[in-house]
Structures are given as structure tokens and as C-alpha cells.
Amino acid sequence: MIKFVTSKIAVLALVASAVPSLAGNMETVSIKNCTWCHGTSAQGYEPAPRLAGQRQQYTVNQLLSFRKHTRDNPFSKQYMWGAAANLSPNTARELAIYLSALPPKAANDGDNQLAAIGRTLYEEGNPDSNTVSCAVCHGPNAEGIRQIPRLGGLSYYYLKRKLTQWGEGYHAAAERPMPRIAGKLSPNEIEALASYLSFVK
Amino acid sequence: MRSGRADDRRPLINVMGFWYRQPILRLMKVSCIQLALQTAILAIVFSAGRAEDTDRVRVSTQTLQAKIEYCETCHGVSGQGYRGFFPMPRLAGQQTEYFENQLRAFVEGRRQNKYMHSAARGLSSTMRMALATHFRDLNPKPLGGAPRNLAAMGKKIYEDGIPETNVPACMACHGGEAKGQKEIPRLAGQLNDYMLNKLVNWNKERGQDPAKPDISAIMLPTAHNLTKSQIAAVAAYVGYQQ
Numbered sequence: 055m056i057k058f059v060t061s062k063i064a065v066l067a068l069v070a071s072a073v074p075s076l077a078g079n080m081e082t083v084s085i086k087n088c089t090w091c092h093g094t095s096a097q098g099y100e101p102a103p104r105l106a107g108q109r110q111q112y113t114v115n116q117l118l119s120f121r122k123h124t125r126d127n128p129f130s131k132q133y134m135w136g137a138a139a140n141l142s143p144n145t146a147r148e149l150a151i152y153l154s155a156l157p158p159k160a161a162n163d164g165d166n167q168l169a170a171i172g173r174t175l176y177e178e179g180n181p182d183s184n185t186v187s188c189a190v191c192h193g194p195n196a197e198g199i200r201q202i203p204r205l206g207g208l209s210y211y212y213l214k215r216k217l218t219q220w221g222e223g224y225h226a227a228a229e230r231p232m233p234r235i236a237g238k239l240s241p242n243e244i245e246a247l248a249s250y251l252s253f254v255k
Numbered sequence: 256m257r258s259g260r261a262d263d264r265r266p267l268i269n270v271m272g273f274w275y276r277q278p279i280l281r282l283m284k285v286s287c288i289q290l291a292l293q294t295a296i297l298a299i300v301f302s303a304g305r306a307e308d309t310d311r312v313r314v315s316t317q318t319l320q321a322k323i324e325y326c327e328t329c330h331g332v333s334g335q336g337y338r339g340f341f342p343m344p345r346l347a348g349q350q351t352e353y354f355e356n357q358l359r360a361f362v363e364g365r366r367q368n369k370y371m372h373s374a375a376r377g378l379s380s381t382m383r384m385a386l387a388t389h390f391r392d393l394n395p396k397p398l399g400g401a402p403r404n405l406a407a408m409g410k411k412i413y414e415d416g417i418p419e420t421n422v423p424a425c426m427a428c429h430g431g432e433a434k435g436q437k438e439i440p441r442l443a444g445q446l447n448d449y450m451l452n453k454l455v456n457w458n459k460e461r462g463q464d465p466a467k468p469d470i471s472a473i474m475l476p477t478a479h480n481l482t483k484s485q486i487a488a489v490a491a492y493v494g495y496q497q
Contacts, residue, residue, distance in 0.1 A: 177369070177370075178369075178370070178373040179373070179374070181325070181373055181374050181376070181377050182377060184321050184322060184324065184325035185325075186325060186328045186329055186374075187329075187370050187373070187374070189340070189370065190329055190339050190340060190341055190343065190370050191329070191339030191340055192339075192340060193340040194340070197340075198340075199339075199340050200338075202339060202340065230332070231328050231329075231337075234324075234328065235328060
């Protein structure tokens with residue numbers, strides 16, 4: 055365990071040299087706590103999503119929404135409400151800067167057969183059923199922007215769970231379009247989208 | 256000069272250096288826009304022929320409402336625009352003729368945008384007009400977000416143009432309050448980053464079908480003659496117009 059934590063501090067030190075604002079008060083404690091579930095290089099680990107390469111503003115917003123208990127699905131309640139309870143906005147910001155600078159790897163864990171359908175749905179939506187394109191907000195390569203998260207390469211299991219939970223009414227206080235959009239997706243559409251996105255680099 | 260029958264008496268019109276016989280049967284509207292520039296009267300531009308209105312079917316209130324919600328998901332609940340990965344333009348208060356023409360342009364390939372192509376291709380003409388009317392009647396406050404310090408310079412360009420580089424006053428066509436007219440769009444309250452993106456890429460996105468020159472040709476030389484910082488200034492100014 056000591057070796058595990060030490061290696062994490064070494065990574066932090068490397069990043070800290072590149073991001074000056076991190077050097078001082080960034081507690082190793084919060085990084086250490088993250089790695090237990092999100093993996094030592096923040097690539098995610100079932101059930102926790104990959105954080106590496108995530109948009110900084112999105113990560114900050116999520117951390118604050120755990121604190122405010124507005125992000126309220128079962129795993130959030132069980133793990134993240136406690137983990138984020140004592141994070142100051144400043145620490146949340148520094149953590150988010152650190153995580154956004156880590157290179158993301160694609161999970162590649164979806165169903166290959168569904169990727170093509172998922173891609174069409176991601177890019178064009180389904181105008182006949184009034185489902186909008188995902189790409190217009192999340193980017194042509196699912197890279198995200200500002201407070202809109204990067205989706206490319208996230209785990210199939212995480213994406214599927216999140217998309218399903220929107221439809222079940224979790225996180226209803228989130229920024230406007232998502233609850234409504236995801237609530238309209240059929241289980242098959244969610245399968246296809248989550249599969250496609252898990253392969254996007 | 257384009258070839259045509261010798262006895263063809265349809266008037267010749269010039270659009271961006273190309274001569275065309277003015278279509279008679281499909282012509283819906285001729286809008287003459289004369290700008291007293293130093294050089295010349297710009298052009299007489301005709302709108303591309305309207306899609307065959309064979310699909311005049313009734314649109315139920317329920318179907319229309321679902322489609323309105325579809326549009327609003329990206330363009331904002333009151334059509335005020337929204338910033339996703341791309342800035343999605345304000346539709347509220349837009350001229351119905353412009354709105355309708357753009358939807359057809361996406362479908363016909365005159366305006367290149369793959370997202371709007373798929374969004375618009377299944378819309379009937381009745382639905383297009385119903386949506387145009389719905390969004391015309393909305394009047395939310397501008398979304399804002401433009402750098403206010405550029406607005407003064409933008410106002411000057413908007414009202415006076417830039418004589419040295421042949422940029423006409425925007426208000427000559429778009430109106431003193433930037434409300435637009437017919438196929439010329441309202442700019443008031445438009446997202447400044449959307450405006451910037453469109454004007455910088457004008458010749459790559461609009462007027463993309465040489466067989467169907469459309470009203471976007473009017474804007475081409477002006478988009479070309481404006482510098483990026485001048486566009487940013489105009490966009491900041493109109494972005495706050497109500």
C-alpha cells in the first residue's frame with residue numbers, strides 16, 4: 055500500500071512541475087482517495103468512470119454537485135457524496151486541472167457489432183423520433199468542451215448506467231438538455247451509443 | 256455567358272460574375288437590393304426555386320409540439336440559442352422567409368451542415384412554415400456573452416460600413432434594428448461566436464450548389480472583405496441588440 059501511494063505522489067510531482075498552481079497545497083490525500091476507485095492513472099475502474107482527460111469545468115461541476123447532493127444516483131450517494139464532502143472549491147479546481155491533463159485511454163469494452171448504429175445515432179440523432187444529435191454538444195469526436203463532458207472512450211458499463219439513470223429521474227437538477235434527451239432513448243439505443251463511445255479515442 | 260436558346264427572352268441576371276437566365280416558372284420572389292456602393296449595384300438575386308409543395312399535409316398540434324421541442328433542445332427553450340460544442344444560433348424572432356429558405360438549403364445542399372441536413376431532411380413544407388412561424392413569434396432576451404468592449408466599433412461598422420474596403424453598412428440590408436427582412440436574416444441577439452464562425456467560413460458553407468445560386472451570394476464579397484476582428488466587433492454589437 056505504501057508503494058502504491060508513493061508512486062501516485064511521484065506522478066503528482068511530475069504533473070505539479072508542469073502545472074504550477076498544483077505545486078503547493080494540493081493534498082496528496084485527495085489524489086490517493088481518487089485512485090482507490092478510479093485507478094492509479096485515473097483511467098477508471100468498474101464502477102468508477104475514467105477521469106483522465108475529462109474537461110476541467112465538468113469535473114469541478116460534478117464534484118460540487120456531489121457536495122450539494124444534486125448528483126444523486128446510488129453510487130454517487132454511496133461513494134462520492136462522502137469523498138467530495140470536504141473538498142473546497144479551490145481543491146476541486148486543482149484536482150480537475152490535474153485530471154484533465156492526464157492522457158485518456160479508450161475503454162474499448164462495448165459491443166463491436168453495435169458501434170456503427172451507435173455512431174449514426176451519436177452524429178445524427180434520430181429526427182423521426184425527435185432525438186437530437188449528441189455531436190453538436192459533445193463534439194464530433196466526443197471530446198467535450200467547457201462544462202460538457204468528454205464521452206469518447208468512457209467505459210460501456212458506465213455510459214450505459216448513466217444514460218439509463220437519466221431516464222429514471224436521477225440527477226434531475228442537471229443542466230437542461232440531458233435529462234430530457236436521455237429520457238427518450240430506448241434501451242437498444244443506449245446499448246448502441248454506449249458501445250460506440252467506448253471505442254472512441 | 257450561360258448557353259440558352261436564342262429565343263429565350265427571360266432576363267439575364269448576374270450573380271457573382273455568372274450570368275443566368277432568370278427562372279420564370281419556379282421563381283417565387285425577386286428581391287432587388289440596391290446598395291449605393293462606390294463600385295456598382297451589387298446584384299439582383301433570386302431565391303432558389305421552392306421545393307415542390309406536394310407534401311402539403313396537415314400537421315397535428317401534437318406532432319408540431321414534439322418537433323418544436325426537438326429544435327429547442329439545441330437552440331434553447333425560447334429559441335435564444337445555446338452554446339454546445341458548436342454555437343447553435345438564436346432562432347427567436349427570425350424572419351420566416353430566411354428560416355424556411357435555410358431549412359431547404361440544408362436539405363438541397365446549398366448550405367453545408369451535416370447535422371442540420373439530417374435534422375431538416377424529413378420536414379414537410381407545412382412543418383417548415385409552422386416552425387418558422389413559431390420561432391418568429393418568440394422574443395427572449397439575447398443570450399449575450401460577447402465582449403462588450405468591441406460593441407462600439409461594431410456599431411460603427413454596422414451603421415456606416417467600411418468604405419476603404421468596400422464593406423457596405425450592414426443596416427442597409429439587415430435594418431436599423433438588425434431585425435432583417437424576408438430572406439435576409441435578423442441578426443439582433445444572435446450568438447457572437449456563431450456569427451464569427453459563419454462569416455469566416457461563408458464561402459465554405461453557403462451557396463454550395465453552383466446550379467442553384469441563392470441569396471447567400473450577396474454576402475460573399477462582404478464576408479471576404481471583413482477582417483476577423485471586424486467581424487468579431489459587428490457580432491458583439493448585434494449580439495446585444497434586442
